[in-house]
Amino acid sequence: MQMNRADLLHAYRTMRTIREFEERLHLEFATGEIPGFVHLYAGEEASAVGVCMHLTDRDKIASTHRGHGHCIAKGVEVQGMMSEIYGRKDGVCGGKGGSMHIADLSKGMLGANGIVGGGPPLICGAALTAKTLKTGGVAVAFYGDGASNQGTTLESLNLASIWKLPAIFVCEDNGYAESTASSYSVGGSQAKRAEGFGIPCQEVDGFDFFAVHEAARVAIERARNGGGPSMLHVRLARYFGHFEGDATTYRAPGEVERIRNEQDCLRRFRQQVSDAALLDSGELDVVDREAAEAVELSVRGAKAGAPPTEADLLTDVYVAY
Amino acid sequence: MQMNRADLLHAYRTMRTIREFEERLHLEFATGEIPGFVHLYAGEEASAVGVCMHLTDRDKIASTHRGHGHCIAKGVEVQGMMSEIYGRKDGVCGGKGGSMHIADLSKGMLGANGIVGGGPPLICGAALTAKTLKTGGVAVAFYGDGASNQGTTLESLNLASIWKLPAIFVCEDNGYAESTASSYSVGGSQAKRAEGFGIPCQEVDGFDFFAVHEAARVAIERARNGGGPSMLHVRLARYFGHFEGDATTYRAPGEVERIRNEQDCLRRFRQQVSDAALLDSGELDVVDREAAEAVELSVRGAKAGAPPTEADLLTDVYVAY
Amino acid sequence: MSKKSYRTAINEALRQEMRRDPAVILMGEDIAGGAGAPGEQDAWGGVLGVTKGLVGEFGRERVLDTPLSESAYIGAAAGAAATGLRPVAELMFVDFVGVCFDQIFNQAAKFRYMFGGNARTPLVIRAMYGAGFRAASQHSQCLYPLFTHIPGLKVVLPSSAYEAKGLLIQSIRDDDPVIFLENKVQYDEEEDVPDEAYTIPFGEANLTREGRDVTIVAFGRMVKIANEAADRLLKQGISCTVLDPRTVSPLDTGTILDCVQETGRLVIVDEASPRCNMATDVSALVAQEAFGALKAPIRMVCPPHVPVPFAPNLEDLYVPNADRVEAAVRAVMGFKARELA
């Protein structure tokens, strides 16, 4: 698919916003001001954005513990997210969810998830809604290589297959589940697993936005046209620890630096659009600055925000209270 | 592998005993004297016996709700089983388990299981024990086509694969999970699923004892020699309903009769050994009579047996009581 | 109004709600039956025939047979509920919850709170519970205390056919995740059940009889047993209130406390395993909130802390019965409260 300038700028802006968001959180977390667990998505931006560019609010996604990128790509407001991560009342979940539970159903974002493998069954349900109510929507489950070993994920592949659901399974394979390499934990391969359940799988270079974008286009089009589910096996890398605080001693010395220098999806995108003379670097620099400003603003907003009130403890449990 | 006369007779006797056991239960259940759920294995005998012939007490198996055949094949006493099914104190589980929970750990039989997909994880554990303690044993999970869609089963395939466990996964595909056809419920195929987890799979004609026996030999030998897990996808058929009381209206008219007449494993076995002049039909007739007598005796014993005593209600919960 | 079985009442509730609201769908193993098979479709209508006939009226788009994958389809029901359907998912035996509990208690139950109120999850999970079917340890459990423990879930225990219909319709119309538990030995029990749709609100206990001396709180099938005991006790001059809370989450604490204030004595009949169960929950409520009214110790009639045995004679000893309830009531009546003080 040919992308127009606006699309390209949007893609770049979204990826850059995610990167800024995550790198800033990395710094802010170190100050001790951010509570709880924070899992950063930096390095994997091309996947979230390459997929979500094809989606609108009627399409649904389910995310993981490493959810910020998916949220931003699906259109969740940066300020609401940042405030949520700081536990503020005006966070997108009122401060009750935090980083691991950011959701915005109005944007079709069914939630980050603290349970690995929690999302794929939910996405079968969202896809079933689309199919039953004929909304024309599709549903996308993002999940990691670790999650690919969880029974909930595997069952979901089969359910989507036999029900021909408009579901896309995006396995974001960053090579590790916490400190455990996927070369150790994943028997067989993702593509063969997909085949095992009767689902087509496309191997995708997750450092290349355009590769993701194109593979996602095919899979999503198939789903929208009643062709059933697909899997994308996206190989990529995370730049920070599993969560903030992880010293990542299990990685090879220099492993991340090498990837950052040689494969980084943002750098590669700039290269590609410059080479093809689609966007010039001045425009992109403007986007860089704007993204940085938006994130800076959100951090200031979050720090200035008020925590939830005592009364909030007891609300939102049931529809009645 | 060449089987000697004793082995052949043993195989036939075991299959025939299972058949007698199940056909008798079918009749006895109809009288209303047998409590609870009873799932009969008749028709599938070649699978249990073809596999278990290669096993000794140090080898472990896990079974399913349809467990009688596996039990008998693994050497559990017929009288103890029958008494258990009648809820008698001298049943192999003291009357506390019933048909769905027959177990005899002394024989390496880790239990029938009321939870579909309950067995495969346990078998990973039994295989791990064998590997860790270097017992030379292997562990076999029998499970159905329905169970092949359960996350516990799928996770176990991967665990066995990456740990290279001496485990064999025997998928007994009788075409139905309750009333649901596997053609509906199983996306992809069993063999491709095995491949998806890096496990070799052999397709096996489950009506042919010798085919099962040979495929099992290869898989078990591989496991014993440190070659890791295998799957056998055994196609077969059950002759009775899912459980006693099921009218099986979901099957095609005449479906079972046709299979009984044309593919029955016992009939085929007789044919094969006669054709090859290995056993004569007189010998086999004797086995038939003896098997019938053994089952008759066990039913009489079970009917005459005493129920557990009131005190038994409160024992066997913990090692201390 | 006509005599209907507990099974029919449930079937009728499903049918009427499906007619009323196209967003209501059903899913579960063999709830139609015969999927992909060469023979009869709707061959089972559920393992005990509760959903029989619905696929004929509503088709396979709304009555979905599932593969044997509870995590996937219960989770799918949760995801569908969060995105615009009103799924009624059948778990068959509640004992199977162990393979899909995460999707219930960490996902569906918590969406609304985790998402700051920005979610609605109108999900019903139907399942069979209870002993008496000779189905042994893995097909006879109650397990409602597990669900009751979890904030965000509602838990319903219909004690009769009439209750089942009204409570199931309420469950389907409710906007929160509801665990609706059917007692498998009651399916053939009949009583008068209105033909039209009606709802019974959650959190309002049913005073099945009023008495002076002792309040009996009983759950699900135990309501009948408690009334049986109360009948006998009345002949002995002991008059009991028998309360059916109908829903254990939310629980009608007000009515329970009011009754105890009046009678001063409490017996609780709970078929669930005795530790951290509803009997302890109600005992604790009363020991904290109505202590001053109590004239005698609270008595709990529960099974012992053992798995459900297979042998019929043991299972019959396991399940609470009217004799045990009667004995408990007589014991609290016989207690000389102030003497011991």
Add this chain to the structure above:
Amino acid sequence: MSKKSYRTAINEALRQEMRRDPAVILMGEDIAGGAGAPGEQDAWGGVLGVTKGLVGEFGRERVLDTPLSESAYIGAAAGAAATGLRPVAELMFVDFVGVCFDQIFNQAAKFRYMFGGNARTPLVIRAMYGAGFRAASQHSQCLYPLFTHIPGLKVVLPSSAYEAKGLLIQSIRDDDPVIFLENKVQYDEEEDVPDEAYTIPFGEANLTREGRDVTIVAFGRMVKIANEAADRLLKQGISCTVLDPRTVSPLDTGTILDCVQETGRLVIVDEASPRCNMATDVSALVAQEAFGALKAPIRMVCPPHVPVPFAPNLEDLYVPNADRVEAAVRAVMGFKARELA
């Protein structure tokens, strides 16, 4: 004897039992860490470093990193336990039990009973529980009431480093399935812990202090909070017994009842969700068995019936604290029992 943290105490218990018995093995996600990775092995030693160093001494044959497949590996631990090993499986956060509960409550817990006594399942499942870590709804639950409800399981809640070591060694030597729950905010708490191996028997409560007026029963981390409150109350002339049951299944009912007989008043502090929890369990026990001794209502100090919130200020409001315990004790002291009667 030397000062050791709760974390070190647990690590030492594992190490000593692994040295003592070659059948003891460990498994869990990242309990060594770095499996298959190019960098450091033993990179994590568990998500919070509890098992650090063990793979170095015992090797990967006995310290097994698992894939992210809790059903498979917890089930494998159960199967291994039934066939000759003594596995200690780590579930990381107890909140994850939803994806593998079947293998715990229908398999491991019931083997012995279903098989008529012909099974032994010496399995330990270690997991972290509790709020206070800002880890939100899916990583902060207690959930021990769920396990306590299930016959066949034993459930251990060590309240300090000393308790943790002795109770874990007992758990490993025990022949039944044990759920051993570690409070994640206590890992750095230090106290004197003997260097040698020792066991603390199950079902024997620890009387952490004796008093005249009120019995406080507290669980896990709440034991410290109860003692903090008791310190303050003593200065106000109110003397409390603080009881740490150590194991909630089996529960030392005898000691609880004895203490209530002496003090006549009971406060229970339970961090678990309030419905069908240990506070209700102990309340019910006492309301049935020691009613005559009670001079005041029983008071339960629990969190509200809501998921654990993320925001720190809400989470701090959620978890029971010494102020609330103090207020509860003062309330039961202020009750004029016989006036209301």
